[in-house]
Amino acid sequence: MGLLSIISTALILISAPLVMGVDFPISVGLDNGFTFTPTEIFPVIGDTVTFTFLTRNHSATTTTFTNPCPPPTGGIGPNAFDSGFIDAVSMPGSTFTTTILDTEPHFVSCSQAAGAHCRLGMTMSINPTADMTQAEFFNNAVND
Numbered sequence: 001m002g003l004l005s006i007i008s009t010a011l012i013l014i015s016a017p018l019v020m021g022v023d024f025p026i027s028v029g030l031d032n033g034f035t036f037t038p039t040e041i042f043p044v045i046g047d048t049v050t051f052t053f054l055t056r057n058h059s060a061t062t063t064t065f066t067n068p069c070p071p072p073t074g075g076i077g078p079n080a081f082d083s084g085f086i087d088a089v090s091m092p093g094s095t096f097t098t099t100i101l102d103t104e105p106h107f108v109s110c111s112q113a114a115g116a117h118c119r120l121g122m123t124m125s126i127n128p129t130a131d132m133t134q135a136e137f138f139n140n141a142v143n144d
């Protein structure tokens with residue numbers, strides 16, 4: 001390949017429109033509940049997840065499947081995330097967005113009240129599997 005065609009190929013690649021991922025919206029605390037809605041999503045790499053905090057003061061924090069409550073500060077594992085505490089009482093509708101960087105399951109709960117919200121079942125799963133389901137994650141949380 002000649003230099004000119006390499007350059008023109010590079011220019012075409014640079015000028016191509018960015019392929020944007022899909023955003024998966026999650027409501028946090030809908031109707032004053034200790035909930036994420038929906039409770040499971042199946043994004044692919046490059047997609048985003050936007051948590052919108054509607055009520056109370058919650059976090060969206062990655063945690064372990066087996067002992068979820070409370071989630072560790074900063075989240076856990078590769079590509080962990082943690083919104084930190086977001087006060088929807090004073091700032092209803094505040095959002096936290098994270099980008100999906102892998103195909104692994106990620107289990108999300110709220111770190112508020114030393115895990116009390118988590119133990120109320122405030123959970124959701126990103127790419128849960130047949131072996132690691134949202135239903136089982138929920139059960140692990142309420143029994144933790």
Ligand SMILES: [Cu+2]
Nearest residue numbers: 058110112117
């Ligand atoms: Cu909470």
